[in-house]
Amino acid sequence: MTVLYITQNGIADHIGRSQVAPYVLGLARQGFRIHVLSAEKPGQDPLIAQYQRLFDGVGVRWTRIPYRNKPRVLGQAWTQTLMLRTARRIVRDEGVRLIHCRSFPAALIAHRLKAALDVKFIFDFRDFYADGGLKNARGLARLVFRRLKQLEGPMVRNSDKVVCLTERARNVLSDWYLKDAAQPHSHFQVIPCCADFEHFDPQSVSAEALAQARNKAGLQVGDFVLLYLGSLGPDYLLPQMIALFRQVLSIKPDARFLFVSNNGQELVAAECKKQCIPPEHIRFISADRSVITSLISLADLSVVFIRADVSKAGCSPTKLAELFACNVPVIANAGVGDMDSIVDLHRNGSVIVKDFSDESLLTAIKQVLRAKESKQVSIRANSREFALDEGVARYAAVYRELLGN
Numbered sequence: 001m002t003v004l005y006i007t008q009n010g011i012a013d014h015i016g017r018s019q020v021a022p023y024v025l026g027l028a029r030q031g032f033r034i035h036v037l038s039a040e041k042p043g044q045d046p047l048i049a050q051y052q053r054l055f056d057g058v059g060v061r062w063t064r065i066p067y068r069n070k071p072r073v074l075g076q077a078w079t080q081t082l083m084l085r086t087a088r089r090i091v092r093d094e095g096v097r098l099i100h101c102r103s104f105p106a107a108l109i110a111h112r113l114k115a116a117l118d119v120k121f122i123f124d125f126r127d128f129y130a131d132g133g134l135k136n137a138r139g140l141a142r143l144v145f146r147r148l149k150q151l152e153g154p155m156v157r158n159s160d161k162v163v164c165l166t167e168r169a170r171n172v173l174s175d176w177y178l179k180d181a182a183q184p185h186s187h188f189q190v191i192p193c194c195a196d197f198e199h200f201d202p203q204s205v206s207a208e209a210l211a212q213a214r215n216k217a218g219l220q221v222g223d224f225v226l227l228y229l230g231s232l233g234p235d236y237l238l239p240q241m242i243a244l245f246r247q248v249l250s251i252k253p254d255a256r257f258l259f260v261s262n263n264g265q266e267l268v269a270a271e272c273k274k275q276c277i278p279p280e281h282i283r284f285i286s287a288d289r290s291v292i293t294s295l296i297s298l299a300d301l302s303v304v305f306i307r308a309d310v311s312k313a314g315c316s317p318t319k320l321a322e323l324f325a326c327n328v329p330v331i332a333n334a335g336v337g338d339m340d341s342i343v344d345l346h347r348n349g350s351v352i353v354k355d356f357s358d359e360s361l362l363t364a365i366k367q368v369l370r371a372k373e374s375k376q377v378s379i380r381a382n383s384r385e386f387a388l389d390e391g392v393a394r395y396a397a398v399y400r401e402l403l404g405n
Contacts, residue, residue, distance in 0.1 A: 012044035026392035104129035169314035194391035195321035213294035227299035232264030308335030
């Protein structure tokens with residue numbers, strides 16, 4: 001019995017490589033027969049060939065359609081229509097009885113196919129897609145997101161299981177859409193964003209690889225390094241990150257702020273100028289996933305500052321799992337997903353800040369550094385709930401529940 005896994009995120013994209021393919025491969029190794037339907041961007045032929053070999057090795061079928069997003073609304077509609085037609089054909093040809101939908105666009109397809117083709121579907125909710133769109137979109141796009149928000153409740157109720165990234169998201173969705181259900185929480189499975197602890201293992205980084213990473217980052221042996229990992233954009237609080245680094249410099253005058261990101265170098269330079277941070281303290285590089293572990297291993301401390309509002313109730317940063325796997329402590333802000341309950345000085349040597357005042361930031365830095373110097377907290381060992389094999393096991397339990405053992 002085949003499971004159809006639908007994602008508009010391409011397998012060759014960063015999210016596809018870190019948060020789709022590893023789960024699909026893990027589930028296939030547990031014996032599930034999976035057919036992946038994804039929308040792929042052009043210019044990714046080497047990565048597509050690489051993942052085709054990996055999928056072939058575990059018996060995963062893979063159908064790709066081209067991804068379009070220009071013009072924004074019409075391009076997305078074209079991609080969605082082609083994906084719907086392709087999914088309908090796969091369901092009919094292969095007798096699919098369960099569709100696993102990653103995020104809102106894919107769930108729209110299964111919502112339409114469930115009654116027509118007698119299939120069950122998993123709504124892998126991820127972030128609050130419609131709320132985030134309503135906050136940022138304008139014009140026609142805003143009208144589209146308003147309609148998507150209207151469909152959110154029916155899709156949650158029509159799904160056979162909703163996978164959430166956070167306990168907070170589960171509680172919000174239960175209160176919004178399942179108040180009259182006898183056991184609303186049974187409709188959900190919480191699975192945070194996980195990381196491959198075998199890949200993100202600092203013990204696997206050789207001295208040579210560490211030296212190469214240090215050279216690539218423009219760092220010296222002994223440099224104190226504050227790390228930011230991931231993309232930059234309106235959801236990520238860059239001014240507050242730079243303010244944190246100002247406080248780091250008050251303790252460690254020769255510290256370096258390393259950005260490992262694929263965008264935003266100009267934004268960083270402008271904000272540093274505004275806050276009078278000398279440019280020689282900043283390092284900014286883009287790097288492939290294959291060397292990320294080496295770069296993370298250079299860090300003494302990392303920052304995860306994310307805009308906190310209802311659209312982030314379901315936020316589970318992948319970078320948090322990757323940093324914890326590499327034994328790097330984190331300073332994060334309150335009000336994002338389950339971070340308030342996850343980030344804990346005694347469990348993972350990390351701290352939540354309630355506000356961004358200089359006093360709060362400096363206190364958090366000192367707390368984390370004291371915990372780090374004590375060497376009493378094993379961040380990696382205490383973070384196994386974010387390991388990929390744990391995430392795969394939870395997804396497998398959902399598959400077995402809906403398909404039958």
